[in-house]
Amino acid sequence: MxxxxxxxxxxxxxxxxxxxxxxxxxxxxxxxGEFIAIVGPSGCGKSTILKMLCNLEDKSNGEINIEDNIHIGYMPQGDSLFEWRTVLKNCLLGLEINHNLNEESKKYVMHLLKTYGLDDFINAYPSNLSGGMRQRVSLIRTLATKPDILLLDEPFSALDYQTRLAVSDDVYKIIKKEKKSAIMVTHDISDPMFRISMTVLKYK
Ligand SMILES: Nc1ncnc2c1ncn2[C@@H]1O[C@H](COP(=O)(O)OP(=O)(O)OP(=O)(O)O)[C@@H](O)[C@H]1O
Ligand SMILES: [Mg+2]
Incomplete structure (x- = not known):
């Protein structure tokens, strides 16, 4: 279903x-529980598809039906971190907006920061992080609100291949463990994230 x-x-x-x-x-x-990868060349409309799924763009036509009580988390292309907020405060942003920031949700974020090797950087500002670290912060910010469906737009393009392998394993484990579903888009057909996707859709 x-x-x-x-x-x-x-x-x-x-x-x-x-x-x-x-x-x-x-x-x-x-x-x-499904993980779909949408692959297509630059400019073919991948980011636009994800933006329509999370209501950042209106659709011109067609239907999007989401089952009741399904919560969507969106990790945009690039990391769109707020430079004036610390790593921790960036990760807590979604929880603050949803009025869900409490001891338990903060603990979960701290756990994710530790898992992703960022616990020493919680008080650092994004400008002091590498591109890969920024992407991990962005992923944690997306996971923090415990979405049922993750929308990942070229999520790990700034990571080197080895790290991408490790992160894709982590994401796979999170998706399985937390029973999440995910849609990832990429233009890179050699993206190691493909290893964990069950369905690959070629678009254009
Ligand atoms: N806000 C916008 N206004 C006008 N045109 C746009 C806008 N956003 C995207 N487009 C156009 O829509 C098309 C699809 O863009 P989109 O960003 O969805 O592509 P993409 O597949 O994500 O590309 P990439 O792999 O480079 O990220 C492109 O031709 C782009 O120029
Ligand atoms: Mg794009």
Whole structure:
């Protein structure tokens, strides 16, 4: 039974000069516990698909049906960390916004920071981190609110291959252990994250 159903999704961006058909005729179902990787070349509309799934962009046409009580967590392309907030405060942001920040949720974030080797950096600012560390902070921020579905946009592009292997194993374990589902997009067909995806959708 799918927890997310997408049918004939379409997105046209309207700029002053022209219309851009970013996504057309895209359909798929996501089942509970499933990990889907969407792969396609740069500019084919992958990020736009994820933005429509988390309501950051309106769709132009098609259907998105999400099962009741399913909570979506989005890790944007690039890391979009807030430079004026410390690592810990960046990770707690979603919990603050959802009014879910308490001792238990903070403990969970501290546990994730430790697991990802960032516990010595909780009071550092993003500008003092490497690209890979920033991506891990961004992942923790996404996981902090315990979403049922993770939307990961080129999540580990700044990590070296070895680290990506390790992180993809971690993400796989988290998804399995916490019974999460995930949709990852990437343009890189050699992305080690493919090892953990059950379904690979080629888009364009
Ligand atoms: N806010 C926007 N306004 C106008 N056009 C946009 C906007 N965002 C994206 N586009 C256009 O829509 C198309 C798809 O963009 P999108 O960012 O979804 O591609 P992508 O597959 O994620 O690319 P990449 O692999 O480089 O991240 C591109 O032609 C892009 O120029
Ligand atoms: Mg993109």
């Amino acid at each position: 799918p927890i997310l159903k997408i049918k004939d999704l379409k997105k046209i961006y309207h700029t002053k000069k022209r219309e851009i058909l970013a996504v057309d005729n895209f359909s798929f179902d996501l089942n509970s």
